[in-house]
Amino acid sequence: MGVDLTKFYIAVSLISLLGACQSFKRPEPPATLNSRYNDQQPALSGDGRWLALVSNRNNSNEILLYDLRGKKFIQLPGLNQGNVILESPSLSRTGRYLVYISSVQGRPDVAIYDRATRRAEILTQNYRNWVRNPQISADGRYIVFETARRGQWDIEVLDRGPLIELDIPDGTPVANP
Template identity: 90%
Template sequence: MGLISLLSSCDAFNRPEPPATLNSRYNDQQPALSGDGRWLALVSNRNSSNEILLYDLRSEKFMDLPGLNQSNVILESPSLSRTGRYLVYISSVQGRPDVALYDRATRRAELLTQGYRNWVRNPQISADGRYIVFETARRGQWDIEVLDRGPLIELDIPDGTPVNNEQ
């Protein structure tokens, strides 16, 4: 009986829970703040892999991002829209970076530059979530590209804010 309790207590020490606060003993980097100042996205190794975490500064806790962090994928350079609905980042599978978008409302991630033949880095998303800018090596040097997600997307706007339809 004593051996079983000793083994179970050792097991508990081998798998510590990651801390639920900022500024832990883990490597946290590349912070991005939402336009409304509530959400903080960051890259961390808290769960023994490189992943993007989302921290609610108001409630002081980390939020679940189902479908975002996957094994064998390196995520970096997060950028948030106004209320944190949209998260743009670099997703590298087998060393090939792509610009990706995660929608917190639908809990879905999509690669925006899949099949794109050039290197990409440093994506940023507009406050309303319609435009994404990133650096690309298309011409053999780093240039800026703007991706327009189109007028039919659901914009990230605060409730009750009128939408200006000027084109």
């Protein structure tokens, strides 16, 4: 009987090892708010439909976008990178533009993600000062943030210019500035 039990334990051990060698698929995060994960820094879009937040649902610091009307998370391809810490999200009127702090190797920069083009862009790449707490205007043209340029925290306004595509509800006429 002792021999049979030993063979059984060896067989179970081998099966466990083989199972562990198979590719591991990361579990999908829950599709609801208020989960067991650490969700923080919420930001609402101007139209009240979109909620951006910082979460650790995928075992890393990410910005997630939740559709309050559809009650589901929306994919943001090209936004969350494994080696980048993202924080302080802010949304434009319809959630097209998402402004946030992106820190690579401890250096924070103000960045913007355009959901229409699925591209992220660093706005303060050559900026030599510390930045924090960015906010975007409803139409997506202006971004404000705190800067330590003068040795204290001051406010800066970044105008993205009159040629950007504004975040406006469909069919809304835009007056020239």
